[in-house]
Amino acid sequence: MHATLANEAATGGAEAIRSSPGRWLDSVALWLLALAAGCGGLIGLAAAWPRLWPAALAALVAWGWLVVMTARRSAVLGTVALAVGWAAWHFTGQGWVALAVRESEPLAWQLLVVLVMVTVQLLPLLAAWWLLAPLGGSHRRRASVLASRWALAVAAAESLRQFGWWGSGYASLGVVFVELPGARALVPSVGGAGFGMLLLAWSALAALAVWQQASGAWRAAWRTAVPALLLAAACAAWPEPPMAEVAGSLGVAAVQPPAERGKRWTRSFRDEALQQLEAAIDASPAGTLLVTAETFFPEPPPRNGDDNRWGDLLRRARQRGVHLLVGMPHLVRDQEGVHLANAVVQLSPERQSLYAKERLVPGGEYLPWAQTLGPVYARLFERVREGQRSGPPELTAPLFVAGTTVGVSICHELAFALTQAERAQGAGWLANIADDAWIDSALYRRQMLGLARLRALEAGKPLLRVSQGGPTVLVGPDGRVQAQAANQERAERLAVTLTPRDGTTAYQRHAEALAVAPLLLGALLALIAWWPRPVQTPHGGSIPP
Known part of the structure; x- marks a missing residue:
């Protein structure tokens, strides 16, 4: 009952935002963005306290639901909800990097370091979301397509992170859900990255079930529980890795x-x-x-x-x-x-x-782009060593x-x-x-x-x-x-x-393939979505693209 009323209220607020494009950032939109930030922040905190995995899993589903709901009504608001949730996730999960800055420096310098870190990690997510935009189409497209787009964009961003300076480990979904039942069965086969992809797929299904709760909250709960039960059964039946002491x-x-x-x-x-x-x-x-x-x-x-x-x-x-x-x-x-x-x-x-x-700490053990950033790093960080x-x-x-x-x-x-x-x-x-x-x-x-x-x-x-x-x-x-x-x-x-x-x-044996799997899948779907199609005429003919 309460979930249905909340969904109707949020839907009505999103419709109001849609009806007045010039005022999309009104009080309702601010509440929705605050909820997205809260969901992301909870996921980031659970990276340090894995016992919070039930709350983090609920936050992941809620964040996907918010993105789907807002993206159907406003493309701008959907993108902002996606970005705000991701930024809050990695701000709370990796904000400790600011402590590497000299204590004598003003707080503004520390915030600048965190802002740069979050921005660098935000760009791959927004790029993947934009490339998959034709999958979502207009606001009238199905919520299932938007949910898939959200899960795939987040998975692609998670994969891209491990090729950067800071790797994919900090605040990753694998760390957040290391105590989730089933992790011990699946991680040896799919790794932390693959486990995160499975969680994102399940969260997209769960968010979709919550969205499509026309028959009441009990049916939505059942639709959400079915994928979880199937995932748990797969974990129980998954074979042990062939290892010998x-x-x-x-x-x-x-x-x-x-x-x-x-x-x-x-x-x-x-x-x-x-x-x-x-x-x-x-x-x-x-x-x-x-x-x-x-x-x-x-x-x-x-x-x-x-x-x-x-x-x-x-x-x-x-x-x-x-x-x-x-x-x-x-x-x-x-x-x-x-x-x-x-x-x-x-x-x-x-x-x-x-x-x-092999993997040195940027700003702590070496200077990336030393000729350009050398003076900045020398001022900010405690342990910059150019010779390493x-x-x-x-x-x-x-x-x-x-x-x-x-x-x-x-x-x-x-x-x-x-x-x-x-x-x-x-x-x-x-x-x-x-x-x-x-x-x-x-x-x-x-x-x-x-x-x-x-x-x-x-x-x-x-x-x-x-x-x-x-x-x-x-x-x-x-x-x-x-x-x-x-x-x-x-x-x-x-x-x-x-x-x-x-x-x-x-x-x-398959770590490299798993690392690029969401990138390849996203690139394939983006290519299909962006491929020009003939335009249908009212008389049944078509115009070449």
């Missing part, structure tokens, strides 16, 4: 340093870090792998053996039979010279190796350590689904080392935990995330947190046992 388990200890160590790096701090690592070596049985957080030593290792403390550390590790993965910068030589790379150094009794970070370079392909392969292969990634790389799929190829488990202390935001840190769970599900393998100032956790192949450090603000060693797994999930 590698014989034997591996003892791993995460070494978590005090937060903000890298900001005031002195020789005494370096000695403290060495002492902490030596204590962890002495406390670990032979065969243990110690994994530190990112930039545990925020300086490259010494280039010769004159550093007695560093040499003592290496000898101690060999004598104890302990393996190390240490986060620290490293100097990498290429054809252009020697460059600084954010790296993980492997120190094992039998070998030494290196992983270099992305790791070459030969330094991004899995590392063989302690008898197993591990796919390593560093901090921000967890947001890139395709990058993580590559790291999981040929690896028995995954390790992500991070420095979360530079963004003091609970929203950011909770999202990083959600991303770790999503990536473990996609790969079907355990994932250890070691961070300073953020969550240090071991996530199982089923996406559940198996162990977590109790305190994020002080040094702590988390000892865990994990079992590597051999094989690949269906998502890993």
